[in-house]
Amino acid sequence: MTIPSFVIGIAGGTGAGKTTVARLITENVGESVTRIPIDNYYNDLSHLELSERESVNYDHPSAFEWELLHDQLATLLQGQPIEMPKYDFEVHNRKDETETVEPTDVIIIEGILALHDEEINEMFDLRLYVETDADVRILRRIQRDVIERGRDLEGVIDQYLSTVKPMHEQFIEPTKKQADLIIPEGANSVAVNLLEEKVQAEVEGDTTRDWERPTPE
Numbered sequence: 001m002t003i004p005s006f007v008i009g010i011a012g013g014t015g016a017g018k019t020t021v022a023r024l025i026t027e028n029v030g031e032s033v034t035r036i037p038i039d040n041y042y043n044d045l046s047h048l049e050l051s052e053r054e055s056v057n058y059d060h061p062s063a064f065e066w067e068l069l070h071d072q073l074a075t076l077l078q079g080q081p082i083e084m085p086k087y088d089f090e091v092h093n094r095k096d097e098t099e100t101v102e103p104t105d106v107i108i109i110e111g112i113l114a115l116h117d118e119e120i121n122e123m124f125d126l127r128l129y130v131e132t133d134a135d136v137r138i139l140r141r142i143q144r145d146v147i148e149r150g151r152d153l154e155g156v157i158d159q160y161l162s163t164v165k166p167m168h169e170q171f172i173e174p175t176k177k178q179a180d181l182i183i184p185e186g187a188n189s190v191a192v193n194l195l196e197e198k199v200q201a202e203v204e205g206d207t208t209r210d211w212e213r214p215t216p217e
């Protein structure tokens with residue numbers, strides 16, 4: 001049984017480079033790291049029609065099932081596996097299947113609102129906020145949403161102006177204050193190299209966590 005020794009939260013606006021940072025800093029540590037996108041914890045919206053799901057505000061904190069994320073992270077920290085939900089952006093809903101995730105030395109929780117929830121924040125040993133200019137982020141998002149998430153240009157622009165931008169300003173950007181480190185320009189190589197070394201040390205070392213683990217209910 002592995003008891004994770006280091007938990008990293010990575011927040012930042014859409015397209016800031018969170019996933020890229022998470023991937024790069026864990027590239028050389030193989031299976032000792034688990035990456036958990038909080039997108040997988042969007043609420044199950046199976047009770048809604050596709051047309052209704054299309055108009056949900058996915059950038060508001062209420063779009064996520066925080067309790068499930070909290071409980072599953074606590075389970076991993078107790079050395080137990082979880083059944084992580086999986087998300088399908090094309091249909092705006094959870095997939096039917098889950099993925100079994102085993103606890104590993106290092107866990108990364110990554111997503112726009114990764115630093116939003118107070119209790120989850122307390123479970124992190126390191127809180128990162130990836131900061132990239134809004135114009136760069138929207139350009140990246142257009143490209144990604146059209147190519148990978150089955151969206152059209154008009155829809156991406158409408159969604160950006162109606163919910164993504166205002167929610168970023170109201171909820172996401174303020175979580176920067178919770179961060180231990182702010183990473184400018186996304187995956188900048190100096191920050192990535194330093195964090196990569198830190199992750200490597202956690203995987204190789206015999207470190208223990210300094211917060212009190214939640215007791216199972």
Ligand SMILES: Nc1ncnc2c1ncn2[C@@H]1O[C@H](COP(=O)(O)OP(=O)(O)O)[C@@H](O)[C@H]1O
Nearest residue numbers: 013014015016017018019020021140185186187
């Ligand atoms: N530093 C960077 N330079 C150039 N492109 C980048 C950089 N960081 C990320 N990208 C690209 O931008 C897009 C969004 O990055 P991603 O890491 O998925 O962002 P996020 O997870 O914050 O939404 C991806 O296509 C990625 O390859």
Ligand SMILES: Nc1ccn([C@@H]2O[C@H](COP(=O)(O)O)[C@@H](O)[C@H]2O)c(=O)n1
Nearest residue numbers: 013014015058059089092093111112164
């Ligand atoms: N059905 C959904 C769910 C979420 N989104 C958008 O995803 C963004 C978060 O993902 P990143 O990889 O960009 O961090 C968020 O801004 C939501 O607007 C969506 O479009 N559709």
